[in-house]
Structure formats: structure tokens, C-alpha cells
Amino acid sequence: MINGPSRRFRDPHPVLPRKRGEGTPPFKSFSSGLTYTFPRMRVDRRLLALIAVVAVIALFIDGFAYVYRLATNQPLTGAIRGVPTLSIPFLGFEQQIYVHKGLDLQGGTHLELEITNVRSGITDTAARDIAVSIIERRVNSSGYAESVVRPEGKNRIIVELPGVNLEQAKQILGKTSYLTIWKWEPGTPDAATLQQLNPKDAQKHPGYKPVYTNIDGSMITNASRSTDPNTNQPDVSISFNSKGSDLFCAFTRDRVTHPQGDPQNMLAIFIDKDLVEDANVIQEICGGSGVITGGFTAASAQALAIQLNSGALPGTVSLASATEVGATLGATTVKLSLLAGAFGLTIVILFMLLYYRLPGVVASLALLLYAAITLAIFKFFGITLTLAGLTGFILSVGMAVDANVLIFERVKEELRAGRTLGAAMEAGVHRAWPAIRDSNISTLITCSVLYFFGAPLIKGFAITLAIGVTVSMFSAVVTTQQFLQIVAGLRPARRLAFYGVRAPKAA
Amino acid sequence: MDIVGRRNWYFLLSLAIILPGIISMALFGFRLGIDFAGGDQYNLAFTQPVQATAVQKEMDTFNVEATVQQAGSNGVLITTKPLSSAQETTIRADLAKKFPLDPPRSSYAQVGPTIARELVVGAGGLIAIASILIVIYLSIRFNYKFAICAILALLHDVFVLTGIYSILGKVLNLPLGEINTLFVTAALTVIGFSVHDTIVIFDRIRENLRQASRLTFEQNVNLSIIQSLARSVNTSMTVVFVLVALFLISPQNIKGFTLALLIGIVSGTYSSIFNASPLLVVWRRLDPR
Numbered sequence: 001m002i003n004g005p006s007r008r009f010r011d012p013h014p015v016l017p018r019k020r021g022e023g024t025p026p027f028k029s030f031s032s033g034l035t036y037t038f039p040r041m042r043v044d045r046r047l048l049a050l051i052a053v054v055a056v057i058a059l060f061i062d063g064f065a066y067v068y069r070l071a072t073n074q075p076l077t078g079a080i081r082g083v084p085t086l087s088i089p090f091l092g093f094e095q096q097i098y099v100h101k102g103l104d105l106q107g108g109t110h111l112e113l114e115i116t117n118v119r120s121g122i123t124d125t126a127a128r129d130i131a132v133s134i135i136e137r138r139v140n141s142s143g144y145a146e147s148v149v150r151p152e153g154k155n156r157i158i159v160e161l162p163g164v165n166l167e168q169a170k171q172i173l174g175k176t177s178y179l180t181i182w183k184w185e186p187g188t189p190d191a192a193t194l195q196q197l198n199p200k201d202a203q204k205h206p207g208y209k210p211v212y213t214n215i216d217g218s219m220i221t222n223a224s225r226s227t228d229p230n231t232n233q234p235d236v237s238i239s240f241n242s243k244g245s246d247l248f249c250a251f252t253r254d255r256v257t258h259p260q261g262d263p264q265n266m267l268a269i270f271i272d273k274d275l276v277e278d279a280n281v282i283q284e285i286c287g288g289s290g291v292i293t294g295g296f297t298a299a300s301a302q303a304l305a306i307q308l309n310s311g312a313l314p315g316t317v318s319l320a321s322a323t324e325v326g327a328t329l330g331a332t333t334v335k336l337s338l339l340a341g342a343f344g345l346t347i348v349i350l351f352m353l354l355y356y357r358l359p360g361v362v363a364s365l366a367l368l369l370y371a372a373i374t375l376a377i378f379k380f381f382g383i384t385l386t387l388a389g390l391t392g393f394i395l396s397v398g399m400a401v402d403a404n405v406l407i408f409e410r411v412k413e414e415l416r417a418g419r420t421l422g423a424a425m426e427a428g429v430h431r432a433w434p435a436i437r438d439s440n441i442s443t444l445i446t447c448s449v450l451y452f453f454g455a456p457l458i459k460g461f462a463i464t465l466a467i468g469v470t471v472s473m474f475s476a477v478v479t480t481q482q483f484l485q486i487v488a489g490l491r492p493a494r495r496l497a498f499y500g501v502r503a504p505k506a507a
Numbered sequence: 508m509d510i511v512g513r514r515n516w517y518f519l520l521s522l523a524i525i526l527p528g529i530i531s532m533a534l535f536g537f538r539l540g541i542d543f544a545g546g547d548q549y550n551l552a553f554t555q556p557v558q559a560t561a562v563q564k565e566m567d568t569f570n571v572e573a574t575v576q577q578a579g580s581n582g583v584l585i586t587t588k589p590l591s592s593a594q595e596t597t598i599r600a601d602l603a604k605k606f607p608l609d610p611p612r613s614s615y616a617q618v619g620p621t622i623a624r625e626l627v628v629g630a631g632g633l634i635a636i637a638s639i640l641i642v643i644y645l646s647i648r649f650n651y652k653f654a655i656c657a658i659l660a661l662l663h664d665v666f667v668l669t670g671i672y673s674i675l676g677k678v679l680n681l682p683l684g685e686i687n688t689l690f691v692t693a694a695l696t697v698i699g700f701s702v703h704d705t706i707v708i709f710d711r712i713r714e715n716l717r718q719a720s721r722l723t724f725e726q727n728v729n730l731s732i733i734q735s736l737a738r739s740v741n742t743s744m745t746v747v748f749v750l751v752a753l754f755l756i757s758p759q760n761i762k763g764f765t766l767a768l769l770i771g772i773v774s775g776t777y778s779s780i781f782n783a784s785p786l787l788v789v790w791r792r793l794d795p796r
Contacts, residue, residue: 107611112619114619165610167599170596319617319619321617321618322615323616324614325614326609326610326611326612326613327611328609328611328612329552329611329612329613329614329758332612332758333758333761336756336757339756340749344748344749344752347749348745348749351744355741388692391692391764391768392696394753395696395700398742398745399703401742401745402738402742405738405742406738431714434710434714438706438710439703439706439707440703442644442702442706443699445637445641445644446637446641446695446698446699446702449637449640450633450637450695453629453633453636454633455629455688458633458688458691458692458695465696
């Protein structure tokens with residue numbers, strides 16, 4: 001009988017008094033795919049090999065920074081140069097492997113922009129995409145590494161600028177990119193022009209200077225990629241408002257009088273200071289719309305169309321939300337989280353060792369492997385870790401421990417009921433499984449709701465928790481179980497005292 | 508131990524915690540963070556101690572409905588109504604001139620009114636959707652009575668958490684009791700944990716019920732709770748240890764988050780042991796089919 005804690009009810013049915021072949025086995029299957037017939041499971045070489053392979057891959061990815069340092073002849077300590085990239089050329093595999101830290105952990109500015117008053121004749125999403133490319137251009141030309149500009153929802157844009165404070169961010173985004181059209185005239189550019197335009201671009205044609213035509217981006221009503229019906233080549237259609245149309249008509253009429261190839265025949269499009277297009281004028285373009293042809297690929301035509309549109313943003317871009325995190329604050333948060341994680345892991349391991357003895361050692365090993373696998377997944381798939389994400393991870397450690405606790409409590413019961421070590425461990429895993437499965441699936445359900453409907457911050461939490469929970473199920477049912485079976489096979493490990501159980505009285 | 512037999516006392520204890528919370532929520536509502544209310548928030552760190560009152564006096568000159576709260580001796584938390592870009596720049600420049608600011612340790616957030624509205628709708632909806640899906644899953648795995656009792660325990664935890672936060676934020680007027688996106692994350696975690704805990708005990712009941720037994724349903728539930736007790740307490744203790752550590756060392760801006768997790772996990776453990784399973788017994792008595 002059970003020598004459990006004092007109870008009011010006597011348990012007339014010790015948990016596992018059934019013998020093999022007697023009645024229906026209480027738990028036939030783990031899941032649809034894995035059918036375990038009761039007490040047939042022993043150390044499984046294939047599963048052990050699987051654990052070993054997973055462990056080696058995980059440790060390789062976790063330690064990849066060192067491999068990368070060795071491969072690129074860098075010292076093993078100190079700051080790392082470049083981003084560790086793992087490439088396997090013959091498989092076409094190339095992936096940057098490092099922990100992507102969110103802005104709240106590395107410091108920087110996160111902005112959410114909203115586009116309103118969208119110009120007529122253009123959809124919200126198209127306006128959003130144009131604005132994304134304009135902003136991307138501004139951000140990139142400011143040279144900030146690892147910045148992100150991406151569309152969000154129908155009319156929002158998210159901009160993330162690591163290591164940039166809000167004032168700098170506003171300066172980067174606040175300067176309107178300005179499109180101007182110039183012509184080339186004989187002479188040399190004066191100081192004022194060189195100030196206004198990029199000197200290299202302004203001196204592109206020796207002996208000629210750019211002269212402003214008074215046509216700017218605000219006069220362009222639309223530009224789009226099109227196809228030349230005669231040659232089937234991609235080109236760019238452009239249309240002007242009435243003022244732009246008149247100016248463009250006069251300008252092109254004047255330009256076609258010069259022979260092709262002569263810079264004076266050319267139309268120079270500048271965005272801010274940079275020359276983006278220098279095209280020949282083939283005929284006068286009056287009536288408000290024209291086509292720029294010649295030498296485009298589909299992609300370059302598209303790019304030019306976007307740039308022409310970008311002379312003026314397609315609507316009003318306003319700041320919907322902004323978050324700025326100081327660099328030191330971010331680093332402090334990381335330090336604290338790591339400290340908490342290490343502290344938590346230590347407590348958990350100590351607790352497991354003291355309370356569950358030998359199985360506690362097994363669980364600690366399984367837990368370390370679990371942490372290594374999860375971290376490797378974060379690194380490999382480039383999952384951005386934020387504070388909420390880290391919390392999700394730490395919580396999943398708790399759930400991984402829980403799976404082990406569930407199993408060991410059952411093992412103890414089975415041992416008290418007088419089962420042999422191997423059988424008790426097996427039964428422990430089997431009997432704990434439905435609880436592990438159902439509780440973790442509920443957590444995964446919550447995670448998917450959060451992921452699909454939640455705000456970005458909540459998404460990060462959901463992803464790390466879901467990964468953690470999934471890995472923890474593998475860890476509990478495969479790793480812990482196999483390790484336990486190995487331990488059960490070792491002769492010195494057979495003393496029940498190692499399991500925190502007194503030997504059952506002879507029945 | 509007879510937990511099921513004393514169930515009414517445990518229900519009473521839960522009510523004693525939940526009722527003041529509900530009253531506070533009804534009368535005072537929540538202390539909404541800028542995520543929900545919209546507005547600007549400066550979390551400023553200084554190189555020397557600065558009094559919140561001094562900063563408050565300075566902020567009052569801008570007329571932006573600023574509230575300033577002390578956050579440690581070397582920091583303050585300033586919340587204002589939504590600022591224009593120009594206002595924001597002016598205020599920051601002014602504060603930098605008058606106080607020993609430490610920008611690398613500071614943070615700032617601004618949330619416009621449109622985004623705030625979306626988040627409010629989103630947070631409530633998420634809890635509802637997640638609950639419905641969990642009910643469906645548990646109805647398949649157990650039956651609908653188990654599923655509904657699990658959700659009642661879950662709601663218990665949500666009410667305990669939101670109630671305590673309403674009291675913290677509005678009655679005690681602590682910045683700790685602020686409802687923001689991180690709080691929603693904490694609440695969702697608690698939901699996951701609460702259901703997790705409840706399921707472990709339900710699984711035991713399911714298993715014990717399957718074995719032909721001379722025990723009554725009530726005895727069976729009590730036995731199952733006691734059989735799972737070691738596990739429930741052990742698991743929660745490890746998580747609580749980690750969270751207490753996190754709470755003590757976490758910076759001001761995430762203290763509220765760790766506290767919410769802590770309250771929620773404790774409540775979740777309590778509700779799965781003392782509420783969810785005894786509720787099954789109550790239901791069985793009312794409807795003995």
C-alpha cells in the first residue's frame with residue numbers, strides 16, 4: 001500500500017497494481033503518431049542518437065560566434081568584428097547567426113508612423129509602400145546599421161533605429177526628400193550649385209553645369225512603371241500637374257533642339273543632392289504626361305517610378321507612437337534578465353537535486369540541454385529578443401521544469417507501489433504525459449492567439465513562449481525519459497534512497 | 508487533508524480578495540499607462556538625486572497636464588498628455604538644462620490616440636478568444652464541465668490580478684499599478700499558467716475516475732488534489748522564486764510587470780487547488796448526472 005502523506009481517504013486502488021496483460025492497459029497511446037505499448041520501452045538507440053544530434057547542432061549554433069572568430073582569424077575574446085554568418089555554399093545556405101536584440105534591450109528609437117490625407121488616385125497601401133521606400137532611402141543614406149523600415153497594417157510604417165535617440169531620429173525622418181529637374185548648360189558649376197548638389201554629380205559632364213528648370217517633385221502627380229508597346233521594354237510613365245506640364249513642355253521643346261548624346265539634350269533628375277537619372281529627351285513632351293525610355297529593367301523602372309513619386313510624400317506622415325530607450329538602460333535590462341535567468345536556473349537545479357536526488361541530476365542535464373536548444377533556435381531563426389520575449393523564455397523554463405516534476409512525482413508513486421526502477425520510470429513518463437500534453441497545448445493555444453492578434457510586443461512574447469513550450473515537451477518526453485532509462489540500467493543507481501523514496505514494505 | 512469539504516471557506520477567501528478589487532474597478536477604474544490612454548512618458552534617470560516635486564514644478568510651467576513621480580532616488584517618471592513634436596523637443600531641452608540628466612539610462616515613449624484605442628479593444632478580445640479556444644480544447648479532452656470550471660478559475664485569476672492593480676493604481680495611487688501593454692502580456696501569461704495548473708489536477712481526477720472505485724466523486728476529487736499537491740506547490744515555488752528575484756532587481760519600468768506575474772502565478776496556483784476542482788464537486792451536487 002501507499003505510504004504517502006497522511007490522508008483522510010484510504011486509497012483502495014494503488015495507482016499501478018495492474019500486471020501486464022491484465023485488463024486494458026490504462027494508457028495506450030501518447031498521441032496519434034506515437035503508440036507506446038505499456039511496459040515495453042527501454043533505452044532506444046535511435047532516440048539517443050536523435051538527442052545527441054540535436055545537442056551537437058544546438059551547441060554548435062550556440063558556440064558559433066567562436067567558430068566564426070576562428071574562421072575569420074579574430075581573437076577569441078573582445079568585441080566581434082562583423083556579423084557571424086554561417087554559409088554552406090553548396091547547399092545555398094547563408095544565415096546570420098546571432099541573438100537579435102530588440103530595441104528595448106540594445107537601446108534606440110522605435111517609431112510608428114501613420115499616413116493620412118493620402119493623395120487622390122492612389123490607394124492607402126500603395127501610399128504606404130511609397131512612403132516606406134522614401135523613408136528607407138532617408139534612413140539608409142544616413143548610414144545607420146541594422147535599421148528597420150517596414151509596413152504595418154494598412155497605413156502604418158514601423159521604423160526601428162538602434163542606437164539612435166529620438167532627436168536624431170526626427171532629424172532623419174523630418175527632412176523632406178526633394179526632387180528637382182535640371183538641365184545641362186555649357187559652363188562650370190558655381191559655388192552655390194555645388195553646395196546645393198552633390199559636387200560629383202554636378203560635375204558629371206565636364207564643361208557643363210546643371211541649371212535648375214524650376215520643375216520639382218510637387219508638380220509630378222504620378223509616376224509608374226509601364227511597358228513600351230513597340231519594343232515591349234519596361235519604361236516609366238510620368239504625369240504632371242498643369243504648372244508642371246507647361247514648364248516641362250517648354251523645357252523639352254528647348255532640349256530636343258540639341259543632338260542626342262549632347263549633355264544639353266539631357267534631363268537630370270536630382271533627389272535631394274543626388275543625381276538619380278540622366279535621360280535623353282527624344283521629343284517634346286506637352287499635354288501633361290510623358291514616358292522615360294531606354295535601358296530599364298523591370299526592377300530599375302519600378303525603382304525610378306518610386307523615386308519620382310517620392311519627390312513628395314503621397315500623404316501626410318505623422319508620428320503615431322515613439323519609444324526611445326537609452327543604450328545603458330537596455331544593457332542594464334539584459335544584465336538583469338540574464339542574472340534572473342541564471343538565478344532561476346540555479347534555484348531550480350538546487351531544488352531538483354535536493355528534492356528528487358538522482359532524477360534531479362537527470363532533470364538538470366535535460367534542462368541545460370533544453371536551454372541550449374531553445375537559445376540555438378532563437379539564434380538560428382533570427383528571432384528578435386525583447387524584454388517580453390525574454391520573459392516568455394524564462395517562463396518556458398518554468399514549464400519545462402514542471403514537466404519533469406510531473407514525471408518524477410509519478411515515478412516516486414510507482415516506486416512506492418513497488419515497481420522496479422525501469423518500469424517505474426517508464427510508467428512515470430506515461431502517466432505524466434496526458435497532463436503535460438494538455439497543459440502545454442493550452443499554452444500553445446494562448447500563444448497562437450497572442451501571435452496572430454497581438455501587438456508586436458505581445459507577438460515577441462508569444463513566439464519565445466511557444467518555442468520554449470514545444471522544446472520542453474521534447475525535453476520532457478524524449479530527453480528526460482531516455483536519460484532516466486540509462487540511469488535505471490546502471491547498477492549503482494538502483495538504491496531507492498537515490499530517488500527520495502523509502503523501500504516499500506513487503507506486501 | 509480535506510480540501511473539498513472546506514471548499515466554502517476557500518471560496519470565501521477568494522471573494523474576500525476579489526470583491527474589493529471589483530468595487531475598486533467599478534468606482535475608480537484603472538490607472539492607464541500611455542499605451543492605453545495615449546500621451547507621452549519620460550522615464551528619466553539623473554546622475555544625482557533629484558526630487559520629483561522639483562521636476563513637477565518645472566513641468567507645470569509647460570501646462571501639459573504632467574504628473575511626475577519619484578522612481579528611485581535618481582529618477583523620475585513623467586507622464587503628460589500627447590505632446591507635439593516641438594513641445595517634446597522644448598521640454599526635453601529644458602529638463603536637460605535644469606537637471607543632471609543621464610540620457611543613456613533614460614527612456615521615453617509616446618503613444619498617439621489612434622494606437623491607444625486599438626490596444627484597448629485588442630487586449631480584451633485576446634483574453635476572450637484565448638478562453639473560448641481553451642474551453643473547446645478542454646471540452647474535447649475532458650468534458651464541458653471541466654472546461655467551464657477551468658475557465659472560472661482562470662477568470663478568478665484575471666479578476667484577482669486586475670482588481671489588485673486597480674487598487675494599487677487608483678486607491679493607493681502607485682505607478683506600479685499602471686495598466687500597460689506589459690501588464691496585458693503578464694495577464695495572458697497568468698491565464699496560460701492558471702489553465703496549465705488546473706489541467707494537471709483535472710488530469711489526475713480523470714485518471715482516478717477511470718479506475719473503478721468505491722470512492723464518491725467528492726472523495727475522488729479530494730484525493731486527486733492531494734496527489735497533485737506536491738507537484739503544484741513545487742512547480743509554483745520555483746516560478747515564484749524566480750519572479751521574486753526578478754521583482755527585486757528589475758528597473759522601475761518593468762517592476763509592475765514582474766509584480767503582475769507574481770500575483771497571477773500565486774493566484775493561479777490557489778485557484779487550481781482550491782477553486783477549480785471543488786467547483787466540479789459543487790456542480791456535480793447541483794446536477795448529479
